[in-house]
Amino acid sequence: MMVSKSDILNASILIVDDQKSNLLLVEEMLQQAGYMHIESTTDPNKVGRLHHTNHYDLILLDLLMPGKDGFQVMEELKEIEADSYLPVLVITAQPDHKLRALQAGAKDFVTKPFDLVEVQTRIHNMLEVRLLYKKLENYNKELEQTVLERTAELRESEARARRLTELSSDWYWEQDENGHFTKIYGPVLEMLGIEAGDLLGETVEDKAVVDKSRWNAAEREALDANLAARKPFLDFVxxxxxxxxxxxxxxxxxxxxxxxxxxxxxxxxxxxDVTESMHSG
Structure with missing residues (x-):
């Protein structure tokens, strides 16, 4: 999973700073570096609405602004990105704000006055991480959807196979590892010579209602041997x-x-029941 240079330069960026001169400086720097989708605002009250609409890949956020500071803006952004990656790189001139900003959810910071090379490097690195995160998030969603689709297909296939099995036979049954009947379709109990009612959850031997004298002893012994050995058997008569x-x-x-x-x-x-075909043969 890779992020190309083109992906990074086509990422969407929002610059938030109450000083117009700072906005122009950062905008020009990003444009010269080749970034294609740049927006800016001096009004911190607009950031939440803008991000909710545009889902920016990176927000360059000044911390000290009148009316609503950067910490308050981040709290608002965290409500929008509650289960996702908060793509905020803070801008501050106060060294003691760095740790607080990171604790508030910012992913990185740059200091004023700007070192343009440092700013460009941090923006590039943060965008790379952000875009990788988005790719992973999309991949997980696609994988989850694929699993759901495959599971639905499997269940449909199993249901179709079971229905065909029921149509092509007189009865169908399932037993657990202890020999307890868990599923019965058709006259299973009658074919086994069981006179009791519903035996789901019980073995045939639990009821002792099978008249074994009516069975061919050698055939019954061979069938029991297959079951005991956990072997498959086909068309056993x-x-x-x-x-x-x-x-x-x-x-x-x-x-x-x-x-x-x-x-x-x-x-x-x-x-x-193959009695008729055996007699006709």
Missing amino acids: YTRTNPNGSHQYLMVSGEPMFDTSGRFIGYRGIGK
């Missing part, structure tokens, strides 16, 4: 015996879920 003696074929796919640090956080999966 298992059977169960219905009360009327007929066989029902169920096909299930599942995958383990991990957080960004790689910690296992549960399973999610889909399932379908």
Whole structure:
């Protein structure tokens, strides 16, 4: 992130001094140095309004002015730049005012009578910092907006994928790392042979309502082994015996879920009743 010489010379500058001769001296110095956007005022009461409208990159502010001094002007400016960089370089002939000015929010100071080389150097350095700060501020805003947009896109994509999953399967479920059901879509409980009501937050074993005698023991053992090993499985077909003696074929796919640090956080999966297709095959 760089600030070019052109950026600095195109920065907006406001000079505030109740002495017209001082204004003319600084204006001429800045114009000769190539600065393009210079304004000035001898009225300290106008500074807040001018900065609110123009958001200057630098304000050269005299401290000792009648009616409203530079310290009062800075208090007004801090309300405008409450969460930002206060671009004030104070001008003073009083050595004991320097520390007070810095404590009041000024970023630098120059002393009267002017050393023109020193003034030019301090103005250039302060503008460089100010413009870098603005670039960083704009970059952070753009980055924040990009994150918000990407997050919205991701949520939309996840919602669309989940909806497609639901449409392409008879049921969908999610479990946490302890095997507790956290999400259920479709007849999950019925397909698992669970006769209890809502088991969200509980494991199947918590209710002991599964009639395991209706399951093919070898198939159930293989499925449990996949789950215990935290392995994904695709189109795993298992059977169960219905009360009327007929066989029902169920096909299930599942995958383990991990957080960004790689910690296992549960399973999610889909399932379908494929009895009809198995019989027709």
